[in-house]
C-alpha cells in the first residue's frame with residue numbers, strides 16, 4: 001500500500017480538526033475590530049478637531065501608495081480607476097473593508113495594498129481622501145444626458161441625492177469617472193460576485209446598456 005492515501009487522509013483529518021477548532025476562543029491573536037467598531041471610530045474622529053488633524057496627516061501618508069493608480073489626492077487619471085477624492089469617508093472605509101473581507105473583488109494587487117494598511121490607517125486614509133477636492137473637469141450636456149436625467153430622477157435620486165453627492169455609506173457619483181460608473185453598474189447587474197449589494201443588484205437588473213450609457217452621461221454633467 002502506498003503512503004499517499006494515508007497521508008492525505010491524515011491531512012484531511014488534520015484540517016477537519018483545525019476547522020472544527022477554529023471558531024473557539026483563539027487566545028493568541030488579538031481579535032480584529034469589527035467593521036461597526038471601525039465606523040464608530042471614524043465618526044468619533046470626524047467630530048474631534050484635534051484627533052482629525054492627526055488622522056489627516058497619517059492618512060495622507062497611508063494613502064501615498066495609492067497614488068500610482070488613484071492619482072494625486074485621489075484624482076484618478078485613468079477612466080477605469082475611480083476617483084477617491086471627495087468620496088464619502090464612511091463609504092471609502094466600507095469598501096476597503098469589503099475588499100479585505102473578500103466581499104468585493106478587484107485585482108489581488110490592490111486588495112493586498114489595502115490589507116497592508118492597519119485598521120487605523122484605513123480610517124485615516126478614508127478621512128484624508130474624503131477631504132481632497134475633485135479637480136474640475138469640463139462637463140457637457142447632451143441628448144443622452146437628458147434621457148439619463150429622467151431615469152436618474154425616477155430611480156436613483158432617493159439614495160444618491162439631487163446633486164449626486166450620496167451620504168455616509170452611499171457613494172458620491174458626482175465627479176466620478178464616467179467609464180468607471182458604467183463598469184460598476186454592469187458589475188452589479190451581472191451578478192458575477194465582483195460587486196455584491198442587494199439594493200444595487202435590484203436597481204440595475206433591468207437596465208439596458210443604453211440606459212447605463214445615458215445614466216453615466218447624465219452623472220458626468222453633475223458638478224463635483
Ligand code: HEC
Pocket residue numbers: 062063065066067068069070080081082083084087092093095096105106107109110113114117125171184194
Ligand atoms: C494597481 C492599481 C491600484 C492601486 C495601487 C490601488 N487601487 Fe484602489 N482601485 C483600483 C481599481 C482598478 C478599482 C476599481 C475596482 C473595481 O471596482 O473592481 C479600485 C477601487 C478602489 C476603491 C473603491 C472606490 C469606489 O468608488 O467604490 C477604494 C476605496 C480603493 N480602490 C482604495 C484604494 C486604496 C486605499 C489604495 C492604496 C492603499 C488603493 N486603492 C490602491 C486600482 C488600484
Ligand code: HEC
Pocket residue numbers: 082152155156157158159160169170171172173176181184185195196197199200203204215
Ligand atoms: C436604495 C438606495 C439606492 C438606489 C435607489 C440606487 N443606489 Fe446606487 N448605490 C447604493 C449603495 C448603498 C451603493 C454602495 C453599494 C456597495 O457597497 O457596493 C451604491 C453604489 C452605486 C455605484 C457605485 C459607485 C462607486 O463609487 O463605486 C453606482 C455607479 C451607483 N450606485 C449608481 C446608481 C444608479 C445609476 C442608480 C439608479 C439606476 C442607483 N445607483 C440607485 C444605493 C442605491
